[in-house]
Amino acid sequence: MLNIKEAAEQLTSAGITTTDTEVMRWIEEGKIKADIYQTRKITYKISMKDLTDFILRQKTANLVTKLDEANRENQKLNEEIQLFKTRLHIEQSKVRTLKKLLNTQIEETAPSTIGDLLGLSQNQNSQILKKEFKKLLKALHPDRGGDERLFKVFNEHYENLK
Numbered sequence: 001m002l003n004i005k006e007a008a009e010q011l012t013s014a015g016i017t018t019t020d021t022e023v024m025r026w027i028e029e030g031k032i033k034a035d036i037y038q039t040r041k042i043t044y045k046i047s048m049k050d051l052t053d054f055i056l057r058q059k060t061a062n063l064v065t066k067l068d069e070a071n072r073e074n075q076k077l078n079e080e081i082q083l084f085k086t087r088l089h090i091e092q093s094k095v096r097t098l099k100k101l102l103n104t105q106i107e108e109t110a111p112s113t114i115g116d117l118l119g120l121s122q123n124q125n126s127q128i129l130k131k132e133f134k135k136l137l138k139a140l141h142p143d144r145g146g147d148e149r150l151f152k153v154f155n156e157h158y159e160n161l162k
Contacts, residue, residue: 001045007032014055026054133158 002010004023011018026032027044032054034044136154140146 001035001047002051004044004046007046007051010051011055014059016055016058031057130158 004020004027008018008020008023011023023032024044027034027046032046033050034046037043037045133154137151137158138144140151140154142148142151
């Protein structure tokens with residue numbers, strides 16, 4: 001059997017920070033079972049089993065509270081994920097639409113000849129045209145940090161020009 005002070009020490013060592021006054025209040029509220037001994041003054045004796053049961057109830061209540069908080073946080077995060085997925089879907093739709101608009105705009109303004117593509121006039125001879133293509137191919141070469149897809153496209157046009 002433990003007295004109130006020993007019970008408070010046991011509770012503290014079990015991770016439940018408490019004082020003698022709180023232990024007394026829990027006894028009076030019926031949360032901890034205790035036997036009353038009346039000598040010169042009223043004292044309580046608490047069995048170790050009853051104290052252990054109280055510790056388990058307290059820890060269980062703390063864990064249930066933490067679990068509830070974690071579930072609320074999880075639900076909140078899931079709602080945010082759904083919101084971000086919706087926003088991502090909207091942004092992807094915008095990007096697809098912009099790509100379609102850009103492609104149609106490029107097709108409408110595409111140069112009709114290779115000379116127009118390179119910014120040369122119609123009456124330039126083929127040597128100047130080949131020279132400009134070589135400059136462009138050097139700049140677009142993947143080994144020099146250029147775009148491989150563009151390099152392939154312009155290289156095919158250059159091969160056709162030869």
